[in-house]
C-alpha cells in the first residue's frame with residue numbers, strides 16, 4: 260500500500276521536473292503561482308444555484324482558488340487533452356451556410372509522454388488540495404494516456420484510494436478494419452474517503468425495455484408487474500420504476516452531429532454521462548469543479564442536479580460556449596479571470612431609436628492586426644451594463660445553422676454606460692464601450 264504522494268514500492272513513474280537537482284521531490288509552488296481572480300462579468304437573473312466560470316490556465320487558477328476553496332470541493336471531474344497529437348478545431352457554420360473551423364485547443368506534446376505527465380502531475384497536486392476529506396476525483400482519458408495517468412493517480416492520491424475504472428462505450432462512425440475499432444474511454448474514480456462517498460440510490464438508471472420484457476415477468480399480490488428472484492437464499496421483489504445500479508461499463512451515445520445538445524466544441528462530452536457521475540458522487544448543494552470545462556457540460560450537469568460548480572478553461576471560445584449554455588438553461592453564472600483579456604479588435608455598429616424602441620446593430624468587426632474584417636469573424640458578442648463587475652444584458656453565440664444574430668431590439672436603451680464584449684474566431688476577447 261502506498262501513502263498518497265509516494266511511489267508504490269518497487270514501481271515508479273518518473274517525469275521531467277519530478278525531482279530537483281538535489282534529488283528532492285518538487286512540491287507544487289502554489290503560493291508563487293496564485294494571482295487575484297478578477298470579476299469580469301455576472302449574468303442576468305442570478306439564481307440560488309450558481310456556476311462560476313474561470314478563464315485562464317488551470318494551473319494558475321487552481322493555485323489561486325486554494326485561498327478560498329482549499330478542502331471544499333466535493334467532486335473534481337477532469338477531461339484533459341487526451342494526448343491526441345494534433346491541434347483540435349471546433350466546427351461552426353457561417354451566416355451563408357458555409358462551414359468554418361474555429362480554434363479549439365492544442366493537444367500536441369512534442370517532448371513526448373513525459374511532457375504530458377508533467378503537465379498533469381503539477382495540476383493534480385493542486386486539485387487534490389481542493390478536495391474535501393471525502394472528495395472524489397474522476398479523470399477521463401482514453402487508450403493514449405490511460406496507462407500513464409493510472410500510475411500517476413496511484414502515486415499522487417494513493418493506490419488504495421482507487422475505486423472504479425468506468426468504461427464509457429459509444430458508437431461513432433469510422434470503423435477501422437485493421438483491428439477492433441476503439442470505441443471507449445477510461446474514467447478513473449479515486450475517493451479520499453474509505454468507504455467512498457457514493458450515493459447508490461442516486462446512481463440508479465432505468466431498466467432497458469429489453470430487460471424489462473425479459474426479466475419482469477411476475478405480478479405481485481397487488482397486481483403490479485415485478486421481478487421475483489432468489490437472492491442469497493431470500494426471495495426478493497423488484498419493481499420496474501426502482502431502476503438498477505449500472506455496472507462500471509456505461510453505454511451512452513456520443514454527442515453526434517445531429518444531437519440537440521451539440522455545440523460544435525471539440526470533444527464535448529454527453530450530458531447524461533456527466534449527470535450520472537455528478538448524481539452518484541455528490542449531493543445537492545455540493546461543490547463540483549471541472550478544471551478543463553470546455554463547453555461547460557459538467558456545469559450544466561451540476562446545475563441540473565442543484566450543485567454549485569466551478570469551471571476553468573484557457574479558451575475564451577470554450578468559455579463563451581459554456582456561458583451561452585448556462586444562460587439558455589436559466590442558470591446564473593459569473594465569470595472571473597486572472598487578468599482581464601486585452602482588447603483585440605473593434606466592432607462597428609449602429610445604435611439608436613427604431614420604431615419606438617432602441618436598436619443595436621453590429622455592422623462589422625476588425626481584429627487588431629487588421630485581419631478578419633466582417634462579422635463572420637465573430638464567434639460571440641454580448642451587451643454588458645458597465646459595473647464592477649459588469650452584468651450581461653444580452654448574449655449571442657454563433658449558431659451552427661442560423662449563424663450570428665447581429666441586431667438587438669429593446670423597448671428602451673438600458674440605463675447607464677454600456678459595453679460590448681466580443682469573442683472572435685481565434686478566441687481573442689475585446690471589451691468595447693458603446694457610445
Ligand SMILES: C[S@@+](CC[C@H](N)C(=O)[O-])C[C@H]1O[C@@H](n2cnc3c(N)ncnc32)[C@H](O)[C@@H]1O
Nearest residue numbers: 316317338364526527528551553554556572573
Ligand atoms: C477534452 S476538452 C474538454 C471538453 C469538455 N469536457 C466538454 O464537454 O466540452 C479539454 C479542455 O481543456 C482545456 N485546456 C487544456 N489545457 C488547459 C489548461 N492548461 N488550462 C485550462 N484549460 C485547458 C481546453 O481548452 C479544452 O477546452
